[in-house]
Amino acid sequence: MRAVEWMPQNRALRLIDQTRLPGESVTVDCTTVDEVVDAIVRLVVRGAPALGAVGGYGVAVAMAQAEREGWDAARLDGEVRRVRDARPTAVNLAWGADRVIPLMGEGIEAVITESDAIMAEDEAANRELSRLGADWILAHTGRDKVRVLTHCNTGFLATTAWGTALGIVRELHARGVLELVYADETRPLLQGSRLTSWELTHDGIDHVVQVDGAAASTILRGLVDVAIIGADRIARNGDTANKIGSVSVALACADAGIPFVVAAPSSTVDLSTLSGEDIPIELRDGSEVTTLAGVVTAPDGARGFNPAFDVTPSRLISAIVTEQAVVEPDGSSPIDALVATS
Amino acid sequence: MRAVEWMPQNRALRLIDQTRLPGESVTVDCTTVDEVVDAIVRLVVRGAPALGAVGGYGVAVAMAQAEREGWDAARLDGEVRRVRDARPTAVNLAWGADRVIPLMGEGIEAVITESDAIMAEDEAANRELSRLGADWILAHTGRDKVRVLTHCNTGFLATTAWGTALGIVRELHARGVLELVYADETRPLLQGSRLTSWELTHDGIDHVVQVDGAAASTILRGLVDVAIIGADRIARNGDTANKIGSVSVALACADAGIPFVVAAPSSTVDLSTLSGEDIPIELRDGSEVTTLAGVVTAPDGARGFNPAFDVTPSRLISAIVTEQAVVEPDGSSPIDALVATS
Numbered sequence: 109m110r111a112v113e114w115m116p117q118n119r120a121l122r123l124i125d126q127t128r129l130p131g132e133s134v135t136v137d138c139t140t141v142d143e144v145v146d147a148i149v150r151l152v153v154r155g156a157p158a159l160g161a162v163g164g165y166g167v168a169v170a171m172a173q174a175e176r177e178g179w180d181a182a183r184l185d186g187e188v189r190r191v192r193d194a195r196p197t198a199v200n201l202a203w204g205a206d207r208v209i210p211l212m213g214e215g216i217e218a219v220i221t222e223s224d225a226i227m228a229e230d231e232a233a234n235r236e237l238s239r240l241g242a243d244w245i246l247a248h249t250g251r252d253k254v255r256v257l258t259h260c261n262t263g264f265l266a267t268t269a270w271g272t273a274l275g276i277v278r279e280l281h282a283r284g285v286l287e288l289v290y291a292d293e294t295r296p297l298l299q300g301s302r303l304t305s306w307e308l309t310h311d312g313i314d315h316v317v318q319v320d321g322a323a324a325s326t327i328l329r330g331l332v333d334v335a336i337i338g339a340d341r342i343a344r345n346g347d348t349a350n351k352i353g354s355v356s357v358a359l360a361c362a363d364a365g366i367p368f369v370v371a372a373p374s375s376t377v378d379l380s381t382l383s384g385e386d387i388p389i390e391l392r393d394g395s396e397v398t399t400l401a402g403v404v405t406a407p408d409g410a411r412g413f414n415p416a417f418d419v420t421p422s423r424l425i426s427a428i429v430t431e432q433a434v435v436e437p438d439g440s441s442p443i444d445a446l447v448a449t450s
Numbered sequence: 451m452r453a454v455e456w457m458p459q460n461r462a463l464r465l466i467d468q469t470r471l472p473g474e475s476v477t478v479d480c481t482t483v484d485e486v487v488d489a490i491v492r493l494v495v496r497g498a499p500a501l502g503a504v505g506g507y508g509v510a511v512a513m514a515q516a517e518r519e520g521w522d523a524a525r526l527d528g529e530v531r532r533v534r535d536a537r538p539t540a541v542n543l544a545w546g547a548d549r550v551i552p553l554m555g556e557g558i559e560a561v562i563t564e565s566d567a568i569m570a571e572d573e574a575a576n577r578e579l580s581r582l583g584a585d586w587i588l589a590h591t592g593r594d595k596v597r598v599l600t601h602c603n604t605g606f607l608a609t610t611a612w613g614t615a616l617g618i619v620r621e622l623h624a625r626g627v628l629e630l631v632y633a634d635e636t637r638p639l640l641q642g643s644r645l646t647s648w649e650l651t652h653d654g655i656d657h658v659v660q661v662d663g664a665a666a667s668t669i670l671r672g673l674v675d676v677a678i679i680g681a682d683r684i685a686r687n688g689d690t691a692n693k694i695g696s697v698s699v700a701l702a703c704a705d706a707g708i709p710f711v712v713a714a715p716s717s718t719v720d721l722s723t724l725s726g727e728d729i730p731i732e733l734r735d736g737s738e739v740t741t742l743a744g745v746v747t748a749p750d751g752a753r754g755f756n757p758a759f760d761v762t763p764s765r766l767i768s769a770i771v772t773e774q775a776v777v778e779p780d781g782s783s784p785i786d787a788l789v790a791t792s
Contacts, residue, residue: 259663293739301739305752306748309750315753316754317748317755321693321760324698325760326757353666355702356663356701397659398659400742400743402745403742403745404473405644406472409651411659413668
């Protein structure tokens with residue numbers, strides 16, 4: 109089972125509908141740009157690495173639709189751009205689209221093959237960064253069994269397979285050195301309680317779900333050895349955008365003196381973004397805050413303020429892990445060591 | 451309209467059912483100890499100052515029930531203790547009960563009169579601490595209009611009238627110097643979005659509701675001038691227990707260099723508790739985390755971890771305000787200046 113899959117028979121992008129989990133396990137097939145964009149915007153598919161693959165296959169969907177409906181080149185370019193820019197914060201979506209766009213002239217099969225490569229590379233990156241991250245954590249916590257706090261969902265649902273921060277959790281579990289996971293529920297859309305807990309339950313990994321407001325005190329009370337989160341974009345100076353609530357975990361880790369680790373494939377590192385101030389933060393509809401699962405939680409007329417991401421300054425990050433390297437932002441290694449030197 | 455009211459006709463403790471707000475505005479009349487304890491445990495009534503009055507009137511309910519049902523003294527003592535100890539963290543509940551227990555020998559009317567005095571004193575304290583708090587904030591932010599962040603509900607619903615932290619907000623609004631309130635929704639039970647937003651909407655005070663995870667970034671982005679919270683117990687060294695999520699707001703304020711203010715009546719100061727480590731933290735049922743308004747938000751079998759409060763160390767608190775004084779824990783005034791010297 110994968111969050112993102114290409115269906116050659118009907119030239120469809122098949123996605124696990126993550127808005128329906130954990131109650132229902134269903135997939136949706138996107139065969140039009142409208143469907144792809146809608147799936148991205150409604151978070152049927154989310155997670156920076158998964159969005160990288162969606163950026164690639166989304167271009168293929170546009171090309172197939174163009175062929176069926178006889179679009180001219182300008183129309184196709186506009187529709188490809190709609191896919192590429194459907195969400196602003198995670199750099200991977202644009203990165204995935206930009207990687208296949210130069211191949212459009214070679215035909216849809218070339219675009220699909222390149223998207224398949226994005227998938228394969230992401231999975232390999234996740235597995236490698238999980239090994240590097242687990243090594244770093246065991247070396248720096250000095251514990252036989254570690255208690256991990258994580259925020260949002262960074263597992264196979266957020267990636268092409270395995271996971272980033274949750275990939276490290278899986279690696280620690282596989283090595284028999286994981287004691288317990290504290291999963292922040294991650295309001296407003298509850299990716300932690302709906303998705304992370306679902307993945308951990310499936311894998312038989314011992315965990316508890318807590319409200320986001322509990323993270324700081326859980327850390328300050330000494331119940332956690334390390335916090336590990338994913339990333340939607342890592343700037344050249346190490347500042348990292350991730351799901352709203354992440355910087356609050358980082359502040360607590362700094363105060364408690366435990367490591368705060370960011371895990372992502374190198375495709376999430378954006379050396380053209382100089383610092384966190386240059387990362388666009390998606391402001392989503394306030395109704396996501398004032399309702400939950402269809403239940404209205406605030407009085408009539410109340411306005412929700414709903415930034416989807418926050419920026420953790422690099423000074424609060426102990427280590428950033430990609431498949432290429434582990435960089436300690438306060439140390440001597442430059443951030444560009446996180447990216448392959450090709 | 452008051453959150454807590456004594457009904458002499460039927461010797462009942464009348465409470466606004468805060469679990470039903472903002473959808474429904476209904477009251478419940480408690481005429482038995484079981485009903486009083488159930489209302490406290492289910493958070494029909496909550497908020498440290500309101501619980502002080504409930505502690506007093508709850509003893510009166512027990513006495514009335516004892517009279518009707520012919521309890522002996524030992525039974526009555528046991529039932530009074532059940533009211534007093536129905537929740538562990540807020541010191542006010544036990545404080546209110548302990549204040550009227552010595553009067554039980556004088557009869558139920560003496561207990562009711564003393565409980566009425568608790569109500570009147572709390573309202574007066576709220577109004578006075580609101581003035582002191584507003585003065586301190588305007589002096590220390592140096593702004594003409596202030597943008598305030600608050601957590602949980604500390605308004606008239608949490609007190610006998612007016613409010614503590616929200617009383618300061620009301621005072622700032624009355625003075626025409628309030629720009630905007632950021633109200634944290636306060637998971638798991640959403641006292642912020644359900645109750646604070648309801649009170650602010652009623653008073654026409656401009657505000658937005660945000661998820662608790664957004665508080666830190668809202669503060670770090672410079673959108674807030676001061677955070678003001680209430681307290682469930684203030685220890686002798688200034689460490690303060692308050693609704694889960696409060697310490698995370700304090701960490702962000704410290705990092706951003708803006709004031710973090712605690713507001714409470716002097717009845718919340720417990721000089722017999724030496725530090726935050728000595729404050730019992732209520733661990734509530736995990737299902738409050740894994741569900742919301744009847745909607746299951748986590749997979750089958752997922753466990754919720756649900757501490758209801760956290761402790762903010764005094765080093766992170768800029769000022770503690772009671773009706774007696776404003777104390778800056780890092781300054782020279784001792785914490786006992788917060789309590790009346792009688």
